[in-house]
Amino acid sequence: MIAEMAHLDVVVPPEIVDNETSGETTVEEGNSVTLTCKARGYPMPVVSWRREDNLKIVLRDQGNKKVTVTEGDQLRLTRVKRSDMGPYLCIAKNGIPPSVSKRIMLRVNFAPVLEVPVHMIGSPLGKEVTVRCKVESSPRAVATWRKEPGEQMIISSHKYNVTEYKEGFYVTQMSLTIRNFTLEDAITYRCVASNSLGATASSVQVYEIQPQKTRTSTKNDGDDSRLGNQIPLAASDHDKNDLDDFYNELDDPINNYLDPYHPGGILDNDRDREPLLKDPDIPKSPTGSKTFPYLNGGGGEGAVGIGSRWWWWAWVVVVVFWSVVLPGRVAF
Structure with missing residues (x-):
C-alpha cells in the first residue's frame, strides 16, 4: 500500500465582532476613554486604528505622541480634548481579502464657549x-x-x-x-x-456713525496738494544744483567787474550797460577808454583809473621793490 499525508488550512477573511466592539462613545472633556475593536478570522486579524478625517491621533499617555495609525484591539485616549472628537475607524486585516472596518464615533461633551x-x-x-x-x-x-x-x-x-x-x-x-x-x-x-x-x-x-461732511476744496488746498505731489530731489541732484549756483556766482563778478563789456557777458548790450555807468561810485570814462570798478578808487580817468585804496599802493611799492631796488642790491 502506498499512502501520502496532506495538511489542509482553511483560511477565513477577517470579521469584526459587533457585540465585543465599541459603538458611539461619549466622554466629558478632560476624562479618559478606551475604544475596543474585536475581530476574528484565520489567520488571526491585526486591528489598527485611524481617524476618518485623517487627523493625527494624540497618545497623551505616551508623551503626547501623534500618530496617523496605531495597532491593537484597544485605543486608549487620556485627558480627552474637544479636538479629539470625531469618527475613528477600526480596521481588521489578515492577508485574506477583503479587509473589514467599523466606524466608531467619539463625542466629547463640554460647556458652551462663545467667541x-x-x-x-x-x-x-x-x-x-x-x-x-x-x-x-x-x-x-x-x-x-x-x-x-x-x-x-x-x-x-x-x-x-x-x-x-x-x-x-x-x-x-x-x-x-x-x-x-x-x-x-x-x-x-x-x-x-x-x-x-x-x-x-x-x-x-x-x-x-455720523456721516462725514463733504470738504470744499480751495485754491490754497489745490496749491498745497500740488506741492505735496512734487517729487523731492535726490541728494545727487542737490549737489548738482549747488555746483551750478557756485559757478554762476563766479561768473557774475567776472562779467560785471573784470570785463563788463566782454562779448557774451551778462552786460552785453547798452541797456544792461547803462545802470552800471549810472552808479555814482563808478565815474564815466572818455570815449575809447574803459573803467574798471575794482581798480578805480573814484578819482582817476583814462585807460585804467588808479584810486586811493591803500592796498593798491601797497602792491605798487612791492612791484617797484622787486623790479628796481632788489636787482640793484644784488648787482652791488
Whole structure:
C-alpha cells in the first residue's frame, strides 16, 4: 500500500465582532476613554486604528505622541480634548481579502464657549449692520440673540435676520443682521448659548456713525496738494544744483567787474550797460577808454583809473621793490 499525508488550512477573511466592539462613545472633556475593536478570522486579524478625517491621533499617555495609525484591539485616549472628537475607524486585516472596518464615533461633551470677533461695531443710519458670534459646544447648544435691556429674544422678521451655520462637530456660526438701522437700534445685543453642561453669553455694542461732511476744496488746498505731489530731489541732484549756483556766482563778478563789456557777458548790450555807468561810485570814462570798478578808487580817468585804496599802493611799492631796488642790491 502506498499512502501520502496532506495538511489542509482553511483560511477565513477577517470579521469584526459587533457585540465585543465599541459603538458611539461619549466622554466629558478632560476624562479618559478606551475604544475596543474585536475581530476574528484565520489567520488571526491585526486591528489598527485611524481617524476618518485623517487627523493625527494624540497618545497623551505616551508623551503626547501623534500618530496617523496605531495597532491593537484597544485605543486608549487620556485627558480627552474637544479636538479629539470625531469618527475613528477600526480596521481588521489578515492577508485574506477583503479587509473589514467599523466606524466608531467619539463625542466629547463640554460647556458652551462663545467667541465674538468684534465687540463694538458702528453703522450710519439707514444701512444694514451685521453682528456675529461663534459658539463651541457639545452637545449642540441652543443659541439665541437678545436685546439689552430686558433680554428680549430676537427672531427673524422684516427688521431682523437671524442665521445659524453649523461648522464641524461642535462649532456653530451665529449672525444677526439689522435692516434699516435707526437710533433705536443703537443698543447692546447679547449672544446667549446653553446646553446641559452650562450656559454663557457675550455682548456686542452697536452705535451710530455720523456721516462725514463733504470738504470744499480751495485754491490754497489745490496749491498745497500740488506741492505735496512734487517729487523731492535726490541728494545727487542737490549737489548738482549747488555746483551750478557756485559757478554762476563766479561768473557774475567776472562779467560785471573784470570785463563788463566782454562779448557774451551778462552786460552785453547798452541797456544792461547803462545802470552800471549810472552808479555814482563808478565815474564815466572818455570815449575809447574803459573803467574798471575794482581798480578805480573814484578819482582817476583814462585807460585804467588808479584810486586811493591803500592796498593798491601797497602792491605798487612791492612791484617797484622787486623790479628796481632788489636787482640793484644784488648787482652791488
